Amino acid sequence: MDTPITTSPAATTSAGTASAGTSRAERRSFLARTLADPRRMGAVTPTGRAAAARMAAVVPDRGRPAVLELGAGTGVLSRAILARMPDGGRLVAVESDPALVEYLHRTSPQLEVAAADAAELERVLDEAGIDRADAVVCSLPLTVMTAVERRRVLSAAARRLTPAGAFVAITYRPAWAARGLRADMADVFGRVERTPTIWANVPPARLLLGRGPRPC
Numbered sequence: 001m002d003t004p005i006t007t008s009p010a011a012t013t014s015a016g017t018a019s020a021g022t023s024r025a026e027r028r029s030f031l032a033r034t035l036a037d038p039r040r041m042g043a044v045t046p047t048g049r050a051a052a053a054r055m056a057a058v059v060p061d062r063g064r065p066a067v068l069e070l071g072a073g074t075g076v077l078s079r080a081i082l083a084r085m086p087d088g089g090r091l092v093a094v095e096s097d098p099a100l101v102e103y104l105h106r107t108s109p110q111l112e113v114a115a116a117d118a119a120e121l122e123r124v125l126d127e128a129g130i131d132r133a134d135a136v137v138c139s140l141p142l143t144v145m146t147a148v149e150r151r152r153v154l155s156a157a158a159r160r161l162t163p164a165g166a167f168v169a170i171t172y173r174p175a176w177a178a179r180g181l182r183a184d185m186a187d188v189f190g191r192v193e194r195t196p197t198i199w200a201n202v203p204p205a206r207l208l209l210g211r212g213p214r215p216c
């Protein structure tokens with residue numbers, strides 16, 4: 001059965017604890033990378049706990065799921081995914097910023113990090129020996145990327161998801177400003193849903209969930 005992304009214990013987290021899953025040092029490291037490369041980062045602070053838990057809810061909590069994370073940053077979503085992951089599951093976290101790859105190696109040595117561009121996700125999966133992913137958790141700045149870059153990532157993700165797999169993306173844009181992203185997702189997923197605004201995040205966020213990959 002599909003795992004809903006709108007139900008999670010953390011969904012009731014108050015706005016005051018939105019960044020409770022990250023230390024001050026982590027938020028500082030994140031902000032430093034945003035100042036260095038704002039377009040690549042697309043955010044000023046790591047994803048908050050409530051949104052992270054809702055995104056991680058697409059990860060099957062049974063079996064031995066293979067999960068691909070796109071844009072690991074300082075690892076806040078990686079931790080939420082690993083907290084949900086059953087024994088025997090596998091997470092591969094893709095990050096293209098060398099400074100953040102180094103940060104992840106230093107702070108989360110147990111995390112399997114692929115230093116790569118998300119557009120190369122099929123090569124990353126091949127090298128990891130993973131044929132299909134059960135979930136793709138994406139916090140790339142998809143609405144900031146060019147349409148060509150975004151479609152490349154979305155179609156590669158759809159090609160490599162299992163038929164029952166799920167793709168979840170976070171966006172800070174209101175619905176009208178994210179309609180290009182939603183339309184691109186609808187090209188490669190049979191069903192696309194959007195959550196209500198998650199106010200317990202800085203800035204408030206929405207999630208887009210794609211299911212029913214249409215490999216193309």
Ligand SMILES: C[S@@+](CC[C@H](N)C(=O)[O-])C[C@H]1O[C@@H](n2cnc3c(N)ncnc32)[C@H](O)[C@@H]1O
Pocket residue numbers: 040041042043045046047070071072073074075076077094095096097100116117118119139140141
């Ligand atoms: C909004 S941050 C999210 C970081 C973290 N996952 C979180 O939720 O706080 C976006 C991340 O995607 C990474 N990124 C941006 N473009 C990328 C690309 N084409 N390939 C891989 N990573 C990318 C950035 O370096 C940054 O770490």
